[in-house]
Amino acid sequence: MSASNPVNPALSNTQSRDMASLLHPFTNLVTLRQTGPLVLERGKGIFVYDGNGKDYLEAMGGLWCTALGWGEEELIDAAVEQMRKLPFAHVFGGKSHEPAIALAEKLKEMSPFPVGKVFFANSGSEANDSQIKLMWYASNARGQKARKKIIARDRAYHGVTLASASLTGLDAFHKSFDLPFNFTVRAQAAHYYRFGLPGESEQDYSARLAAELDQTIQREGPDTIAAMFVEAVMGAGGAMVPPKGYFQAITPVLDKYGITLVDDEVICGFGRTGNAFGCQTYNYQPDSMTIAKALSSAYLPISAVLLSPELVEIIEEEAVRIGGLWHAFTYSAHPVSAAVAVKTLEIYERRDTFGHVRKVAPHFQARLKALKDHPLVGDANGVGLIGAIEMVADKKTKRNFDAAKGLGIKCSQFCQQEGIIVRALINDRIALCPPLVIREAEIDELFERFTRGLDRTLDWAKAEQMV
Numbered sequence: 001m002s003a004s005n006p007v008n009p010a011l012s013n014t015q016s017r018d019m020a021s022l023l024h025p026f027t028n029l030v031t032l033r034q035t036g037p038l039v040l041e042r043g044k045g046i047f048v049y050d051g052n053g054k055d056y057l058e059a060m061g062g063l064w065c066t067a068l069g070w071g072e073e074e075l076i077d078a079a080v081e082q083m084r085k086l087p088f089a090h091v092f093g094g095k096s097h098e099p100a101i102a103l104a105e106k107l108k109e110m111s112p113f114p115v116g117k118v119f120f121a122n123s124g125s126e127a128n129d130s131q132i133k134l135m136w137y138a139s140n141a142r143g144q145k146a147r148k149k150i151i152a153r154d155r156a157y158h159g160v161t162l163a164s165a166s167l168t169g170l171d172a173f174h175k176s177f178d179l180p181f182n183f184t185v186r187a188q189a190a191h192y193y194r195f196g197l198p199g200e201s202e203q204d205y206s207a208r209l210a211a212e213l214d215q216t217i218q219r220e221g222p223d224t225i226a227a228m229f230v231e232a233v234m235g236a237g238g239a240m241v242p243p244k245g246y247f248q249a250i251t252p253v254l255d256k257y258g259i260t261l262v263d264d265e266v267i268c269g270f271g272r273t274g275n276a277f278g279c280q281t282y283n284y285q286p287d288s289m290t291i292a293k294a295l296s297s298a299y300l301p302i303s304a305v306l307l308s309p310e311l312v313e314i315i316e317e318e319a320v321r322i323g324g325l326w327h328a329f330t331y332s333a334h335p336v337s338a339a340v341a342v343k344t345l346e347i348y349e350r351r352d353t354f355g356h357v358r359k360v361a362p363h364f365q366a367r368l369k370a371l372k373d374h375p376l377v378g379d380a381n382g383v384g385l386i387g388a389i390e391m392v393a394d395k396k397t398k399r400n401f402d403a404a405k406g407l408g409i410k411c412s413q414f415c416q417q418e419g420i421i422v423r424a425l426i427n428d429r430i431a432l433c434p435p436l437v438i439r440e441a442e443i444d445e446l447f448e449r450f451t452r453g454l455d456r457t458l459d460w461a462k463a464e465q466m467v
């Protein structure tokens with residue numbers, strides 16, 4: 001690759017050093033050798049800045065995570081204070097520390113479903129891997145040793161570790177990694193715009209998905225399935241809101257077969273959809289929940305698994321029977337991350353951050369949906385402070401552009417030049433997920449910059465004779 005596509009000699013010294021030393025994920029490595037990476041230097045509020053002082057409105061909140069924006073001094077102070085007091089301690093072998101206990105207590109109090117205990121990890125993927133292991137552990141504890149399969153949906157995103165990537169329903173995450181593992185059972189994605197049938201109402205579409213889920217479970221054998229993972233709003237698979245009545249249609253199917261519902265709230269958790277958790281916005285009750293990202297406003301890595309009292313009881317019984325729960329990470333419940341998370345949750349409450357989301361979300365959603373008038377935009381939908389547009393070649397038939405043209409990536413590059421960071425997802429969908437602290441005037445600024453990026457994308461598509 002290096003011979004046929006040399007690194008652009010015009011890149012800055014920092015960019016060249018990066019190109020020589022960093023393995024870049026989630027990136028077109030061919031284009032990167034020409035453009036070089038965007039090297040960020042600092043951030044304040046909803047803006048980040050490069051080395052030349054150019055500002056970028058961070059319309060993705062980093063990776064759907066920096067809920068309180070950049071430069072939140074209270075979080076910095078909480079980290080420094082804890083660093084001084086006890087920079088490391090673990091929870092192995094009967095040890096504990098105050099930040100871990102306080103955080104677990106607070107999460108139990110906040111949780112929308114009864115939680116027995118909390119297990120900590122460091123990333124969404126690790127927490128979901130832990131979920132899978134704990135579901136298998138619980139099946140064994142119940143004497144249901146055949147219940148090991150896990151249902152996850154097409155276009156789901158549950159992480160990149162071996163097991164969580166197996167649940168992720170996007171081909172790109174499996175290719176050349178020899179994944180997915182065969183414990184995964186695939187269910188349909190839930191996206192009315194793309195997969196609803198002509199003349200079918202959202203409710204009917206939800207009922208059809210539930211019936212298909214039932215058939216899938218029957219085909220696989222209900223007694224072989226441990227759990228189903230869901231995201232309230234499917235994030236990396238397209239930032240797609242569920243159709244009306246979706247969770248009300250599928251949860252009785254899971255209940256009928258005794259299948260545990262694992263709610264992956266890594267993106268939706270902590271206010272993103274206008275309530276503390278996505279399952280509250282969509283009114284369903286999980287048995288277990290994965291949280292990460294906004295748990296610490298992403299200032300430090302931390303994630304958690306919240307388990308129902310019934311799951312905790314069975315897991316602890318099994319741990320007693322076999323001599324211990326042999327699963328945790330060195331950095332599980334890291335005291336500095338936990339202290340920052342405790343402070344983050346305190347700030348959400350004190351400043352009524354989720355109430356703020358409910359206040360500004362109608363304006364965000366109205367401006368998002370107005371983009372349907374743009375010549376490139378077929379779908380524009382969302383909830384709270386998350387949403388996406390889908391660019392299509394034909395609005396009537398919803399035909400997508402040829403994927404090889406990379407229109408979505410092109411759009412994100414034009415947006416970056418216009419001073420806004422967005423994320424291109426599958427099918428030329430562009431996601432928006434700004435920090436929760438964004439104000440109404442900043443939402444206007446976001447959509448003005450985004451529209452300029454879209455207009456430039458349209459000009460490019462015309463020049464390429466794609467439209």
Ligand SMILES: Cc1ncc(COP(=O)(O)O)c(C=O)c1O
Nearest residue numbers: 123124125157158159235266267
């Ligand atoms: C819903 C969901 N689950 C899990 C993950 C994986 O989290 P991490 O990247 O922290 O491993 C993500 C990451 O974006 C996510 O969006």
